[in-house]
Amino acid sequence: MTRTLRAAVVQLGPIPDADSREKVVARLVDLFEEATSDGRTGLVVFPEAALTAFFPHWEITSTEELQAYYEDQMPNEAIAPLLEASAARGAAVKFGYAERTPENRLFNTASLFEGTQEVLRYRKVHLPGYNEVNPDLPFQNLEKKYFEVGNLGFPVTEWRDTRVGLLICNDRRWPEAYRMLALQGAELVCLGYNTPIHTPSIPEADQHTDFHNELSMQAGAYQNSMWVLGAAKAGVEEGVDQIGGSCIIAPNGKIVAQAVSKDDEIIGYDMDLDMSARFREHMFNFTFHRRPELYRPISEPMPEGWPRPAL
Numbered sequence: 001m002t003r004t005l006r007a008a009v010v011q012l013g014p015i016p017d018a019d020s021r022e023k024v025v026a027r028l029v030d031l032f033e034e035a036t037s038d039g040r041t042g043l044v045v046f047p048e049a050a051l052t053a054f055f056p057h058w059e060i061t062s063t064e065e066l067q068a069y070y071e072d073q074m075p076n077e078a079i080a081p082l083l084e085a086s087a088a089r090g091a092a093v094k095f096g097y098a099e100r101t102p103e104n105r106l107f108n109t110a111s112l113f114e115g116t117q118e119v120l121r122y123r124k125v126h127l128p129g130y131n132e133v134n135p136d137l138p139f140q141n142l143e144k145k146y147f148e149v150g151n152l153g154f155p156v157t158e159w160r161d162t163r164v165g166l167l168i169c170n171d172r173r174w175p176e177a178y179r180m181l182a183l184q185g186a187e188l189v190c191l192g193y194n195t196p197i198h199t200p201s202i203p204e205a206d207q208h209t210d211f212h213n214e215l216s217m218q219a220g221a222y223q224n225s226m227w228v229l230g231a232a233k234a235g236v237e238e239g240v241d242q243i244g245g246s247c248i249i250a251p252n253g254k255i256v257a258q259a260v261s262k263d264d265e266i267i268g269y270d271m272d273l274d275m276s277a278r279f280r281e282h283m284f285n286f287t288f289h290r291r292p293e294l295y296r297p298i299s300e301p302m303p304e305g306w307p308r309p310a311l
């Protein structure tokens with residue numbers, strides 16, 4: 001019997017910095033209910049930092065102000081309405097948020113919940129940007145200042161009758177991230193992103209931002225025979241113009257559904273989960289065709305003297 005799953009990717013327009021968690025979660029609940037109103041959608045994917053504006057885009061000097069962006073517990077009271085909606089609709093929900101652990105460790109995190117049950121948690125590994133403010137840039141990416149590198153590896157779990165993994169934004173540009181999931185049998189990756197149209201440090205890339213977004217996710221899907229569900233935070237958020245282009249990509253690398261706006265928008269698709277196995281049996285049969293004995297440098301630090309230009 002074919003395994004199918006109807007999934008929805010929910011793109012979010014900007015989240016104003018002034019919006020309370022309660023207000024943002026009420027917006028997510030409305031979108032979740034709309035996404036699952038067909039009665040058969042089983043998975044809803046929201047972007048990275050779905051509960052707040054993407055605050056690494058600016059410097060925050062007040063500790064108290066900064067602390068307000070992180071969730072001390074997940075689940076918590078603010079997110080409860082979304083988890084109740086998940087339980088009521090029988091559909092899982094993935095969303096990204098800033099996490100502070102009881103040990104005061106800070107991570108850029110994504111969780112997959114089915115009702116109040118947390119199915120999977122991932123902490124972002126590939127943090128872009130820098131840890132010091134660059135006053136010459138029109139906006140910042142201070143993820144290295146506000147978060148530490150994720151300490152959970154690249155977890156994959158069995159959920160319903162498929163294997164699922166999570167990635168966050170910049171992770172999608174790194175082939176190792178998808179491969180780590182694929183090596184554990186992931187058939188489906190939920191991914192959220194906040195990507196500015198402009199990259200002040202590489203202006204020549206600006207005209208290709210959408211292309212690079214699709215290129216990295218399509219390559220990740222194809223080369224690892226996985227479904228990729230990419231959810232953007234789009235539009236001008238606190239002065240930073242972000243791409244949209246949320247999409248669902250099949251294990252053959254083709255985009256099968258894509259958002260067209262820069263605002264809240266829902267896209268959906270009936271995924272044939274067995275497609276992964278078909279591609280892994282032949283073209284990407286890891287057992288027969290991979291040569292891990294020749295890949296050692298991939299898992300080692302860069303050698304001394306490797307150019308490391310200033311960011």
Ligand code: CDT
Pocket residue numbers: 048128129141168169170171173193194195196199
């Ligand atoms: N949030 C996040 O990871 N953003 C980065 C910006 C990198 S600048 C090229 C991204 O990869 O989209």
